[in-house]
Amino acid sequence: MNHSRIPSRIAIVASSAPPRTKPSTYPEPFFSRMAKREKRPLGDLFGLKNFGVNLTRLAPGGESALLHRHSKQDEFIYVLEGEPTLVTDIGEVPLAPGMCAGFPAQGIAHQLVNRTDRNVVILEVGDRTAGDEGTYPHDDLRASLGPDGKWMYTHKDGRPY
Template sequence: MTEGNTADMIAVKATEVAPRTKPSNYPEPFFSRMSGRVKRQLGDVFGISNFGVNLTRLAPGAESSLLHRHSKQDEFIYILEGSPTLITEDEEIVLAPGYCAGFPAAGIAHQIVNRTDMDVLYLEVGDRTPGDEGSYPKDDLQAVLGPDGKWQFTHKDGTPY
């Protein structure tokens, strides 16, 4: 990887970008469910601030996130390796390398789960629209993207974790 300050980066080998130091922003009891997920924040390396790009690896049995949807953020994934299962509120679809999926804001809730015995590797892209909220249909959790760009999590009744 090219050494230097973020503004000096032009090209890097994606697998050499350091993994995100904190595996999840979720509070417990959800945080530990993300233990088999490793994200490399590729967009941040270049100082990109309007959208995020992550190279995400899921170990066998790992999940990408809780089943969720965003109020304002669009998301897109592209499978590079492995055969993860895309789970929505209505169906499950086994994906393979070359498959992609998109999730418009306020659309269907979704998550990716690795039910195989091999790692899954995929790219995920999402915008960073201010005021975004996350809803989690199967969990007692809601999230609001704060003005500082960090997620603030509460129970569905509004009490903090």
């Protein structure tokens, strides 16, 4: 067996992964809305390049993201703990542990909110398709995924933040 090809990490306890150092890449006034969200990027720990995986905790009153949709990225969530509300531009759905939801690119706008007094823990999976853009129906925000894999934000009229 060639041990030089074995990755340094093969398996971990997901909750032991370090949280992101910055809770959001959104500009203000949206950044502060993510203060009750903690993401632990799991896929990055294993060198995954084609899709991302996050273990995300929403404290009471927390939001997973602004209400949004992607132009190219598919997303999937699985509820591990708590009872978040799935908010979409076509209505709301209460979720519970064991439930999941998927959001194809150019589909419905979506976000999860924690309206309970207990933490919510979800697993998020999304692809990393180049050229993706995010639109936000309720906020003056537009996002573009840059060639470096970082999100760039502007107002809907194109002015930078």
